[in-house]
Amino acid sequence: MHLLYSSLLLLALTVGLPFWLLQMARSGKYRAGLSERLGRVPARLRATGEPPHENENCIWVHAVSVGEVLAVTRLIAELKKKFPEWRIVVSTTTKTGQALAQARFGATDVFYLPLDLKMFLRPFFRHLRPRLLVLAESEFWMNLLAVAKENNCRVAVVNTRVSDRSLPRYLKVRGLLEQHIFSRMDLVLAQSDQDAERVRQIGASPARVQVSGNLKFDLSPPAESEIVRRLREAMQDNTVLVCGSTVEGEEDMLARELRRTNMSDLVMILAPRHPERFNAVADLLTNAGVKVVRRTTWTGEPIESGTVFLLDSIGELAAIYALADVAFVGGSLVPRGGHNVLEPAYFGKPILVGPHTENFRDIMRRFEQANAIARTEPGDVLVGAFLLLTQPALAGMGARAKRVMDENAGATERTVSALEVLLWMPSTLRAQMADSVGSKQ
Numbered sequence: 001m002h003l004l005y006s007s008l009l010l011l012a013l014t015v016g017l018p019f020w021l022l023q024m025a026r027s028g029k030y031r032a033g034l035s036e037r038l039g040r041v042p043a044r045l046r047a048t049g050e051p052p053h054e055n056e057n058c059i060w061v062h063a064v065s066v067g068e069v070l071a072v073t074r075l076i077a078e079l080k081k082k083f084p085e086w087r088i089v090v091s092t093t094t095k096t097g098q099a100l101a102q103a104r105f106g107a108t109d110v111f112y113l114p115l116d117l118k119m120f121l122r123p124f125f126r127h128l129r130p131r132l133l134v135l136a137e138s139e140f141w142m143n144l145l146a147v148a149k150e151n152n153c154r155v156a157v158v159n160t161r162v163s164d165r166s167l168p169r170y171l172k173v174r175g176l177l178e179q180h181i182f183s184r185m186d187l188v189l190a191q192s193d194q195d196a197e198r199v200r201q202i203g204a205s206p207a208r209v210q211v212s213g214n215l216k217f218d219l220s221p222p223a224e225s226e227i228v229r230r231l232r233e234a235m236q237d238n239t240v241l242v243c244g245s246t247v248e249g250e251e252d253m254l255a256r257e258l259r260r261t262n263m264s265d266l267v268m269i270l271a272p273r274h275p276e277r278f279n280a281v282a283d284l285l286t287n288a289g290v291k292v293v294r295r296t297t298w299t300g301e302p303i304e305s306g307t308v309f310l311l312d313s314i315g316e317l318a319a320i321y322a323l324a325d326v327a328f329v330g331g332s333l334v335p336r337g338g339h340n341v342l343e344p345a346y347f348g349k350p351i352l353v354g355p356h357t358e359n360f361r362d363i364m365r366r367f368e369q370a371n372a373i374a375r376t377e378p379g380d381v382l383v384g385a386f387l388l389l390t391q392p393a394l395a396g397m398g399a400r401a402k403r404v405m406d407e408n409a410g411a412t413e414r415t416v417s418a419l420e421v422l423l424w425m426p427s428t429l430r431a432q433m434a435d436s437v438g439s440k441q
């Protein structure tokens with residue numbers, strides 16, 4: 001199976017090579033970290049020497065992109081307190097995730113995850129010699145897990161969730177997942193009881209599955225940055241609507257709303273989800289007759305009402321939610337499953353989302369039960385924002401959102417405790433636990 005999987009992956013990479021090269025030439029996409037993805041350990045990662053000494057211990061955390069990096073930030077801080085002499089390194093898959101991880105954890109301990117072929121993975125395991133590999137959410141890479149086990153590295157998946165959309169696909173390959181994926185995982189920490197049950201359904205040993213809660217509830221609001229201070233002054237007395245993590249199709253809807261809606265004191269801060277779309281979104285807004293100010297060219301002048309401030313930068317959105325009178329979280333007006341609503345909730349802001357939020361099913365359930373979030377339909381975001389600002393019945397929604405955050409905290413502490421037990425538990429005992437449960441099924 002490993003040979004077949006690796007052969008198919010190599011074939012896909014070979015067939016897709018012209019496309020990757022074209023994308024690199026056009027936009028630079030995929031170029032960042034290419035040598036690391038192909039198995040070259042970067043010089044900055046060798047800062048502690050090569051190879052490590054026998055008494056050096058390492059924990060490797062993999063976080064795909066920005067959302068996962070945010071989720072593991074406090075976890076990594078707590079692991080560093082618990083294991084102050086250990087080295088903790090972080091890999092990411094996306095360029096935006098890499099930039100944020102380097103800013104938060106330091107460049108010498110951050111790198112791109114190699115492609116899932118053993119020849120690319122083994123150099124990193126030889127150099128780092130990790131005792132524990134921590135995967136954020138649902139990173140099921142067959143060769144990564146196999147090489148980890150070759151190197152006697154324990155594997156834990158944290159903050160795991162199985163979405164409504166993913167479950168049917170996983171069930172179709174349950175046997176493969178059980179034999180080649182979950183058999184190599186020592187611990188799976190799920191966000192909720194439902195996620196834990198779904199992980200068991202798709203092949204995880206019940207003895208290795210625990211519920212730890214959602215790490216994202218434990219994040220602290222980012223410190224006020226220079227850009228936030230400058231924008232606060234520049235916005236003057238305007239109402240600020242922050243539209244975060246928007247995706248293709250949503251910016252056009254928002255532009256049409258701006259043209260037809262009379263909110264004379266409104267400034268919209270618009271943050272597209274994907275950096276490669278920044279220029280296209282700027283052109284779309286300009287062609288729609290909307291006044292646009294880009295973050296990368298803004299020199300600090302006052303921002304007039306009716307303007308869209310385009311946040312064409314990486315890693316600043318979380319702090320900028322502090323400026324919002326109302327926050328709209330994108331990926332939800334079109335069927336993309338929604339994005340993280342917790343960032344504006346950190347600041348106690350009233351939050352709007354569209355109808356498509358299935359990627360955050362459990363989080364949305366908690367917010368809706370507490371009447372701490374509002375839904376809107378495509379074309380009605382500005383109307384929804386106006387209602388949140390003017391209707392007494394909706395007052396206090398932001399405060400309720402902050403209360404949901406506080407009431408669901410604690411996942412980091414539970415996760416750290418579970419990882420500590422995993423690190424020190426004898427391998428024979430964990431194997432016996434799994435075998436014992438399996439024999440009862």
